[in-house]
Amino acid sequence: MTNACVIGWPIKHSRSPMIHNYWLAQHGIEGRYEKVAVEPADLSDFLKNLAQNGYRGCNVTVPHKEAAFALADVVHDEAIAVQAANTFWLEGGQLHADNTDIYGFLAHLEQSAPNWHKGQSVTVLGAGGAARAIAYGLSHSGAASEVRLCNRTLARAQALQASFKEHNVSVVDWQQRHEALAGCALVVNTTSLGMEGSPSLDLSLAALPASAVVADIVYVPLETPLLAQARQKGCRTVDGLGMLLHQAVPGFERWFGVRPQVTKELRDLVVADLGE
Template identity: 55%
Template structure:
């Protein structure tokens, strides 16, 4: 990514979604704008699906440096930008649009970066190739997680999802390293794993908890849940009780914003304890 202007000029960015009121992006970008004394603004931009092409193509005319993209628009933006970063193409979704100096639009996906960075907050020496990895779920978040881990050297990803057809579709990213496990065998899939990732909505506020026994999981394994509301899901609480390192979903949210903020405002921000507290206070 490259910023479209110097940080001294007024910079305008935002997050596009439908709905968008639930997004924490304005809070975290606003925190950084204040911290670094940047002249700029970051706005929530509610855009109905049928107006998405107009909104994305209108960014340069409105003077935006770019925008983030949240549900349900991430896949649709792929076809609306002038160029797509290879990582975003493999994930099949764009979460960051950058307006270039010539007015063209570049699409990126920073979720993979954010996920790996959150793991390394908990364990700086983490490398995906150190052992088998179990991913639960096969939606857009799971695709970002899988690409991140593959690019970090994962050799054995055990993917399980309630709908096996969807899991098989995701496994096509790299069939030699992603192996689909039947949902009924998800408990056994944890045997010998170095990392377990819940990328489903189970455990989120308003959803049932994830039904997963950790009995077969080694005590040395990490457990990651991309859910951040609540911060401590039942899965993470169970992991901590048995001594496993637990990584909540807030870190992924914060870290995925770092390269986007740098592209929009020309400053590489820091994910600090104060930022985490500011965003957590809104949950």
């Protein structure tokens, strides 16, 4: 029997077990995917003892993504690029780490808005861990000709820009976020604004072309105030839940040897659990 898990602190609200256990049942694979609360002080020991504890690998979530990255024996390209990892597996006695948030965001965007206008400018709001993955993915893959990074704390956006080798990432002052949308094919909210219990993102979409796609990686609620505003303007919208579902695909394949599909049935299951 093969087992995997997700670790975080806290971990109670993780939907990852629901996703992976759905795929295990769907493919008739004998195995379990569990959630384990791991305090920051215990992270190193937990990862060292993965195999002894019966795990083939694990997902790592807040607050461990950066610290766990530093503990891996082999770090794959996308984790190096964003200096954080969320997917770990044992191979040849070594602990491998990769970042699947980049894949998750891009795969979901491609599935939800396949003919979005690639190769043009995009604006990414935020400069935290998720922004790092998404800005890198859009810039490095060539999906965007230019990534405009816009964050409340300017210095954080500047530090993010400086960390990229890609030269098509620019920084825009937070006060200029409304105007920054002019000529963009895509705008992505990676801040926590719009999340249940947080204030909404104050963003005018007036300058954004009606042909643009608006994506939000917040998924509680599924339709954030930003996405509702975009829908009213006639823009295509991409919600945050698909990123969560798609980022799980590469990990499942590593641990259990089958590449799973993100189906409507799986999405409906998670939506029901979110109470939407």
